[in-house]
Amino acid sequence: MATLLWYRKDLRLTDHPALHAAIDRGEPVIPVFLWTPDDEGEWAPGEAHQWYLHHSLDALGEQLDAVGSKLIIRQGSSALSVLRDLVEETGATAVYWSRHYTPPLSERDATLSDALIEDGIEVQAHKGQLLFEPGDILTGNGDIYKVYTPFWKKLKSRQDEIADPLPSPTSIPAPGTWPESAGLAGLDLLPTKDWAAQFTDYWIAGESDAQDRLDAFIRNGIEAYETDRDKPAIDGTSRLSPRFHLGELSPRYVWDQVRTYSGPGQRSKGVETFLKEIVWREFSYHLLYAHPETPLKPLKEKYEAFPWAEEYDAPLERWQRGETGYPIVDAGMRQLWAVGWMHNRVRMIVASFLIKDLLIPWQEGALWFWDCLVDADLASNTQGWQWTAGSGADASPFFRVFNPVSQGERYDPNGDYVREWVPELADLPKKLIHKPWEATDRQLADAGITLGDTYPEPMVNHAKARERALEALKQI
Numbered sequence: 471m472a473t474l475l476w477y478r479k480d481l482r483l484t485d486h487p488a489l490h491a492a493i494d495r496g497e498p499v500i501p502v503f504l505w506t507p508d509d510e511g512e513w514a515p516g517e518a519h520q521w522y523l524h525h526s527l528d529a530l531g532e533q534l535d536a537v538g539s540k541l542i543i544r545q546g547s548s549a550l551s552v553l554r555d556l557v558e559e560t561g562a563t564a565v566y567w568s569r570h571y572t573p574p575l576s577e578r579d580a581t582l583s584d585a586l587i588e589d590g591i592e593v594q595a596h597k598g599q600l601l602f603e604p605g606d607i608l609t610g611n612g613d614i615y616k617v618y619t620p621f622w623k624k625l626k627s628r629q630d631e632i633a634d635p636l637p638s639p640t641s642i643p644a645p646g647t648w649p650e651s652a653g654l655a656g657l658d659l660l661p662t663k664d665w666a667a668q669f670t671d672y673w674i675a676g677e678s679d680a681q682d683r684l685d686a687f688i689r690n691g692i693e694a695y696e697t698d699r700d701k702p703a704i705d706g707t708s709r710l711s712p713r714f715h716l717g718e719l720s721p722r723y724v725w726d727q728v729r730t731y732s733g734p735g736q737r738s739k740g741v742e743t744f745l746k747e748i749v750w751r752e753f754s755y756h757l758l759y760a761h762p763e764t765p766l767k768p769l770k771e772k773y774e775a776f777p778w779a780e781e782y783d784a785p786l787e788r789w790q791r792g793e794t795g796y797p798i799v800d801a802g803m804r805q806l807w808a809v810g811w812m813h814n815r816v817r818m819i820v821a822s823f824l825i826k827d828l829l830i831p832w833q834e835g836a837l838w839f840w841d842c843l844v845d846a847d848l849a850s851n852t853q854g855w856q857w858t859a860g861s862g863a864d865a866s867p868f869f870r871v872f873n874p875v876s877q878g879e880r881y882d883p884n885g886d887y888v889r890e891w892v893p894e895l896a897d898l899p900k901k902l903i904h905k906p907w908e909a910t911d912r913q914l915a916d917a918g919i920t921l922g923d924t925y926p927e928p929m930v931n932h933a934k935a936r937e938r939a940l941e942a943l944k945q946i
Contacts, residue, residue, distance in 0.1 A: 471497050471498075471561055471562070471563050472497050472498040472499065472500050472560050472561060472562045472563070472645050473492040473495050473497050473498070473499050473500070473562060473563070473564045473565070473566060474500050474502055474553065474556055474557070474560070474562045474564070474565045474566070475488060475489055475492045475499050475500065475501045475502065475566050475567070476502055476503075476504065476549075476553070476565055476566065476567040477501055477502065477503045477530070477541070477567075478503075478567060478568060478570065478717075479568070479570070479599060479715065479716055479717045480568040480598050480599065480717035480720075481526045481527065481529075481530045481676075481677070481716050481717050481718055482530070482533075482638075482677040482680075482717055482718050482719065482720065483533055483534075483537070483638040483639060483677065484635065484636070484637065484638040484677065484681075484720070484723055485598070485635035485636045485720040485722055485723045486568070486598060486636065486720075487568070487596040487597060487598050487636060488566045488567055488568050488594065488595075488596040488598065489501075489566075489639065489642075490636050490639070491566055491594060491596060492564075492566045493639060493642060493643065495564060495566075497563070497564070497643070498643045498644055498645035498646075499539065499642050499643055499644075500542060500556075500560055500562065500645055500648070500649065501534055501539060501540065501541050501542065501642075502541070502542045502543070502544065502553075502556060503527060503530075503541055503542070503543050503544075504543075504544055504545065504546070504549050504552050504553070505543070505544070505545035505546075505652075505657045505659075506545065506546055506547065506548055506549045506552060508547050508548065509548055509549055509574070509575065509578050510574065510575060511574050513572070513573070513574070513765070513840070513848055515846070516840050516841035516842065516843070516846050517661050517666075517841055517842075518666070518669075518810035518841065518842050518843055518844045518846065519715075519843065519844060519845075519846045520659040520660070520661075521659065521660060521661060521666050521669055521810070521844065522669075522673060522675055522712055522716065522810070522844040522845075523659055523716060524654065524657070524659035524660055525673070525674075525675035525676070526675040526676055526716050526718060527541065527543070527654055528654055528675070528676075529675055529676025529677065529678065529679075530676065530677070531654070532676075533676070533677060533678070534642070537638075537639060537640060537641050537642050538641050538642060538644055539642040539644055540644070540648055540651070541651070542556075542648065542649055542650075542651045543651045543652045543653060543654055543656070543657065544556065544651070544652055545652055545656070545657060549578070549582060550581075550582045550585055550586075553565060553582070553586065554586075554589070556649060557586075557589070557591060559649045560645065560649050562591070563590075563591060563592060564591060564592035564593070564594070565586055565591055565592070565593055565594075566593075566594045566595075566596065567579075567594075567595055567596070568595070568596055568597070568598040568599060568717070569595045569596065569597060569598070569599065569603075570599075571599065571600070571604060571755050571758065571759045571849070572755075572758060572759075572762075572848045572849060573758075573762035573763075573765070573848075574762075576759065576762075579595065583595065598717070598720055598722075599717060599720070599721075599755075600721060600752055600755055601625070601632055601721050601722060601725065601748075601749075601752055602625065602628075602631075602752065604755065604756045604759035604760065605756075607621060607624050607625050607628075607752075607756065614756060614757065614760040615753070615756070615863075616757070616769075616863040616864065617863065617864045618750065618753050618863075618864045619864075621749070621753050621756075622746055622749050622753075625749055625752065626749075629725075632722060632725055632726075633722065634726060635720060635722050635723040635726050665807070666810070668808045668809050669809060669810055669844070671809070672809045672810075672811065673712065673809075673810070673844060675712075675716075675718070676718060677718045677719070680710070680713035680718035680719045681719070683708070683709065683710060683713065684708070684710060684713075684719060684724060684727060685727070687708045687709075687710070688727060688728060688731045689731075691705070691706065691707075691708070692708075692728070692731070692738075692740050692741055692744055693738055693740040693741070694706065694740055695707075695708075695740040695741075695743055695744050696739045696740045696742075696743040699743070699814065699815070700815045700881050701815075701881060701882070702801075702802075702813035702815055702816050702881060702882055702887040703882055703884070703886035703887040703890070707813065707814065708744065708747075709811070710724070711811075711845035711847070711850070712811070712844045712845040714751065714845075714847070715844075715845045715846070715847040721748055721751070721752070724748060725745070725748065728741060728744065728745060750853075751847075751849070751850055753853070753863075754849040754850050754852070754853035755849040757769075757849070757853060757862075757863050758848065758849040758852060758853070764852050764856060764862070765836065765848055765851075765852045766833055768856065768859070768861030768862070769856060769861060769862045769863055770860075770861045770862070770865075772946050773859065773860070773861035773946065775945075775946050776831075776861075776942065776943075776945075776946055777829075777942050777945050777946075778829050778830065778831045778942075779828065779829040779830060782828065782829070782830045782834075785828050785830065785929060786824075786828075786830055786834055788926075788929055789803065789820070789823070789824050789828065789830070790803065790838055791803065791807075792804040792807070792891075792892070793926050793929075794823065794926070794928070794929050795907075795925070795926040795927050795928035795929050796823065796874040796875070796878075796904075796928060796932075797878060797885075797888040797892050797895055797903060797904050797906065798816065798819055798874050798875075798877060798878035798881075798882060798887070798888060798904060799819060799820050799823045799874050800888075800891070800892050801816070801882075801887055801888045801890070801891035801892050802816035802817070802819060802820045802891075803820055804891045804892065805891050806839070806842050806843070807842060808891070810842060810843055810844035810845075811843060811844055811845060812843075813887075815877075815881055816887075817839075817854060818854075818858060818872065819872050819874060819877050819878075820835075821835055821854070821855060821858040821859075822858055822871060822872035822874075823872070823874055825858060825859050825939075826868070826871045826872075826935070826936065826939040827871075827874075827930050827932060827935040827936070827939070828929075828930065828935070829938065829939060829942060832855045832856065832858065832859040832861070833855075835855055836851055836852065836855040839851055839855075868939075868943050869940055869943060871936045871939055871940075873932060873936075874904075874932060875904050875905050875932070878903075878904035879904050882904070883900065884900050885898070885900045885903030885904065888903050888904065889903070892925070894918075894919065894924050894925050895917070895919065895925060896917075897916070897917035897918060897919075898913070898917045898919070899913075906919060906921065906925060907921060907927065907928060
């Protein structure tokens, strides 16, 4: 007899309710990870996510070894068939896991649970990915919130209900005989082409490094977070998003660490702003759970009739490659490709440019991010793109069109971010770094730039593109 602990997006030992419940059951615990991307349909992990997943699983395996356990890895066409094989091989009488909230996995889990119960297997699904379950935070009328601020206020008023995180176990009871494991290398998660070479300069996957990163951010960055989070040239954000996405950190653990740091009483603006970002993630999950169609369909139905550009393959490719001719946009897209992540302020800028300057459907941007981000979280990605497109909950109005020049001048005033990711512009003075087309021939020559050759001309005139976007908006 044994309990299968099915690891998914909870790759940690600390604050893992399903793990603790499995240990408390009193039988040997067999941790398993199943690679069944067919179950996830069109939302199977993208290549950047797979790279991070590989290294996070490797780190989890080492953690489990340290407490006398192992991570068994299997792959197959469906999780149900693989779990049934493991049940038969191990004599397991129970399967425990942490809940999923994203389509199609939430539906898959319900079907899978029913099938295992019919097989006579005990099934338990535990929380661990969110502070509150979808449906726990509702309006006075019992509806899902579609505006963030009242959602934040309601959750904040109930923060005393957030339990303390569970400790990491010092040992996990092991079976007398372990089932065979396919091994991590057998999953082929690492890209065959070496495009992810720079990822290792930016990311160390695993719970231990995630906790270290959180601790360093709380000690050194959280007080200035309110202002520094908008400056892409500095390390002013937490960079915890991939750690949340794969569950190397639980939101309850992070909330507790911040609460311990800030103490009782009034929180600083930096602390409050950071906690609001955690709750924004929570808000996105509650919305996605209630509206599983939104990764590809606008929440506001009228936007289904938006008149997008009819032919956009070529401009889409220029945007993807960071060759738009707008330095802050190009810097963001090149950062995304190089390290699998993009600064959040710049995410809004590049999204606005794609949707409003180029009139390319936001779904194209969301799909590109899905494949390129190590933190490709379906709830956050969906909410972010629908926010910019004006079609989501509590969205930015569509008529709010970001000017890529003024955004660059405001948030990257010295051009340091652009110089890092668009090095061909590095020798331009800061007054021209965000608008090289205004430089004189002599200034361009001194900086070693030939517009249209070493760096592209702007692919659109922003002022005219803005007018075109607002005219398109009138049609719906």
